[in-house]
Amino acid sequence: xxxxxxxxxxxxxxxxxxxxxxxxxxxxxxxxxxxxxxxxxxxxxxxxxxxxxxxxxxxxxxxxxxxxxxxxxxxxxxxxxxxxxxxxxxxxxxxxxxxxxxxxxxxxxxxxxxxxxxxxxxxxxxxxxxxxxxxxxxxxxxxxxxxxxxxxxxxxxxxxxxxxxxxxxxxxxxxxxxxxxxxxxxxxxxxxxxxxxxxxxxxxxxxxxxxxxxxxxxxxxxxxxxxxxxxxxxxxxxxxxxxxxxxxxxxxxxxxxxxxxxxxxxxxxxxxxxxxxxxxxxxxxxxxxxxxxxxxxxxxxxxxxxxxxxx
Amino acid sequence: xxxxxxxxxxxxxxxxxxxxxxxxxxxxxxxxxxxxxxxxxxxxxxxxxxxxxxxxxxxxxxxxxxxxxxxxxxxxxxxxxxxxxxxxxxxxxxxxxxxxxxxxxxxxxxxxxxxxxxxxxxxxxxxxxxxxxxxxxxxxxxxxxxxxxxxxxxxxxxxxxxxxxxxxxxxxxxxxxxxxxxxxxxxxxxxxxxxxxxxxxxxxxxxxxxxxxxxxxxxxxxxxxxxxxxxxxxxxxxxxxxxxxxxxxxxxxxxxxxxxxxxxxxxxxxxxxxxxxx
Numbered sequence: 001x002x003x004x005x006x007x008x009x010x011x012x013x014x015x016x017x018x019x020x021x022x023x024x025x026x027x028x029x030x031x032x033x034x035x036x037x038x039x040x041x042x043x044x045x046x047x048x049x050x051x052x053x054x055x056x057x058x059x060x061x062x063x064x065x066x067x068x069x070x071x072x073x074x075x076x077x078x079x080x081x082x083x084x085x086x087x088x089x090x091x092x093x094x095x096x097x098x099x100x101x102x103x104x105x106x107x108x109x110x111x112x113x114x115x116x117x118x119x120x121x122x123x124x125x126x127x128x129x130x131x132x133x134x135x136x137x138x139x140x141x142x143x144x145x146x147x148x149x150x151x152x153x154x155x156x157x158x159x160x161x162x163x164x165x166x167x168x169x170x171x172x173x174x175x176x177x178x179x180x181x182x183x184x185x186x187x188x189x190x191x192x193x194x195x196x197x198x199x200x201x202x203x204x205x206x207x208x209x210x211x212x213x214x215x216x217x218x219x220x221x222x223x224x225x226x227x228x229x230x231x232x233x234x235x236x237x238x239x240x241x242x243x244x245x246x247x248x249x250x251x252x253x254x255x256x257x258x259x260x261x262x263x264x265x266x267x268x269x270x271x272x273x274x275x276x277x278x279x280x281x282x283x284x285x286x287x288x289x290x291x292x293x294x295x296x297x298x299x300x301x302x303x304x305x306x307x308x309x310x311x
Numbered sequence: 312x313x314x315x316x317x318x319x320x321x322x323x324x325x326x327x328x329x330x331x332x333x334x335x336x337x338x339x340x341x342x343x344x345x346x347x348x349x350x351x352x353x354x355x356x357x358x359x360x361x362x363x364x365x366x367x368x369x370x371x372x373x374x375x376x377x378x379x380x381x382x383x384x385x386x387x388x389x390x391x392x393x394x395x396x397x398x399x400x401x402x403x404x405x406x407x408x409x410x411x412x413x414x415x416x417x418x419x420x421x422x423x424x425x426x427x428x429x430x431x432x433x434x435x436x437x438x439x440x441x442x443x444x445x446x447x448x449x450x451x452x453x454x455x456x457x458x459x460x461x462x463x464x465x466x467x468x469x470x471x472x473x474x475x476x477x478x479x480x481x482x483x484x485x486x487x488x489x490x491x492x493x494x495x496x497x498x499x500x501x502x503x504x505x506x507x508x509x510x511x512x513x514x515x516x517x518x519x520x521x522x523x524x525x526x527x528x529x530x531x532x533x534x535x536x537x538x539x540x541x542x543x544x545x546x547x548x549x550x551x552x553x554x555x556x557x558x559x560x561x562x563x564x565x566x567x568x569x570x571x572x573x574x575x576x577x578x579x580x581x582x583x584x585x586x587x588x589x
Contacts, residue, residue, distance in 0.1 A: 034493045050436070056442070116328060129572075
């Protein structure tokens with residue numbers, strides 16, 4: 001039957017599109033074909049490049065492997081033991097604290113600017129574009145821009161001497177007491193715009209009438225912020241907070257390009273990359289990755305569960 | 312009167328804060344822009360904030376374009392971007408249609424797999440992904456970043472899945488009554504209505520891919536496969552002592568994105584807002 005229809009369609013017109021011909025296949029069969037053809041490639045990609053690597057990581061973390069040789073020696077928990085008895089590892093986690101602090105500061109700055117841009121203000125779009133712009137800039141370009149900014153003869157020191165604060169001039173990236181502040185502030189500079197736009201989007205979705213009603217009732221600016229604005233952005237703020245925490249632990253590009261992890265600016269991901277690709281110790285690097293994966297995974301899972309509970 | 316003073320000082324605070332914010336954002340790249348027009352001697356002998364002698368001194372741009380491999384980098388970046396973006400749109404919309412409109416045995420399992428995937432940041436799995444890419448024989452080819460941009464990030468699935476929920480199922484049913492096949496419903500009804508999700512996915516992914524350093528740095532190290540990020544990273548080698556030339560390179564790399572951003576501003580903002588509140 002399907003065959004006859006098929007032929008008659010072909011005969012009727014060669015210009016007729018494929019859709020005139022397909023309905024002759026039952027919806028049940030169509031469904032099977034569609035589900036298979038729409039899902040097979042995406043699922044293959046998902047398995048090969050996300051799920052399998054994660055599982056493989058656990059296996060590799062129990063082996064000694066140089067990345068090339070066909071044999072991987074099973075070493076049990078010794079990679080994990082090496083990580084936990086290595087004092088350098090703790091300093092790497094300490095470095096994340098700078099980015100964590102920077103990330104929190106960035107969120108509050110973003111919220112502050114979002115509230116400003118949501119109020120009656122001239123040249124709103126100009127300010128908004130400028131403040132967001134760093135986010136769309138290439139990460140390596142940003143790292144180079146700030147290498148100049150923080151260099152001994154650089155922009156920051158020039159500004160300091162212009163305002164008569166020569167005594168505050170430093171080799172920002174060369175001083176291990178300052179380098180992480182410099183790098184974390186670069187990170188704030190880069191990411192603040194994104195948080196700002198996200199907050200602003202939520203603020204703009206609050207109906208104007210609510211604010212007007214509050215004004216008529218004589219609510220002060222601070223109370224309006226406290227009781228109307230804050231509750232409505234709570235959820236997005238939490239989401240951003242989670243991203244900040246996992247971002248702080250997995251920071252890579254900016255310190256890698258600007259200092260290569262020198263002067264105590266080593267981060268967990270730089271250290272992992274070095275362990276694998278510089279020192280060819282894939283087993284140890286896998287164990288480090290597993291730890292990072294567990295931390296970030298737990299944070300994300302915790303946040304999801306929290307959100308679900310409340311809905 | 313008292314309220315008035317309060318109002319005025321709040322207004323003043325607002326503008327001063329925004330001005331300071333704008334200056335802090337603009338100064339670092341502006342200094343780089345100034346430096347890109349300076350000669351080497353000028354760069355070394357003037358302070359960073361001073362304007363160049365001439366804004367028409369394009370010598371550094373010429374040097375960086377001729378010796379910096381930028382043409383190759385732009386070409387490779389464009390190839391990777393176009394293929395990855397098309398792939399992301401196809402994969403995202405197809406999976407969303409299959410999972411959002413049909414009930415079948417494995418659906419829960421697949422949704423669960425994507426849920427697990429979103430909790431695995433690709434930066435954590437690179438140590439083992441590297442082995443997979445090598446075994447597939449695509450290491451140091453443009454396929455490596457393309458495959459990873461398609462397979463190692465599942466954000467687009469979520470954006471599409473969330474959006475397809477808002478398209479009424481009655482539209483599908485109406486099309487079925489007229490005898491349209493599922494495939495026709497997808498291409499003629501669903502996909503066009505998914506346009507906002509498509510623009511969100513394109514914008515978020517384009518920014519992420521253009522700015523990504525990690526994947527190209529690991530997987531396509533060879534010179535002729537340079538992309539914008541890796542070519543910029545290599546500036547520090549040959550032009551190590553000539554920061555004025557590096558500055559020209561930096562400006563050339565950020566100009567295309569800034570221009571595109573200014574043109575597409577509205578879409579970029581809505582893309583960022585839609586993509587984040589998943």
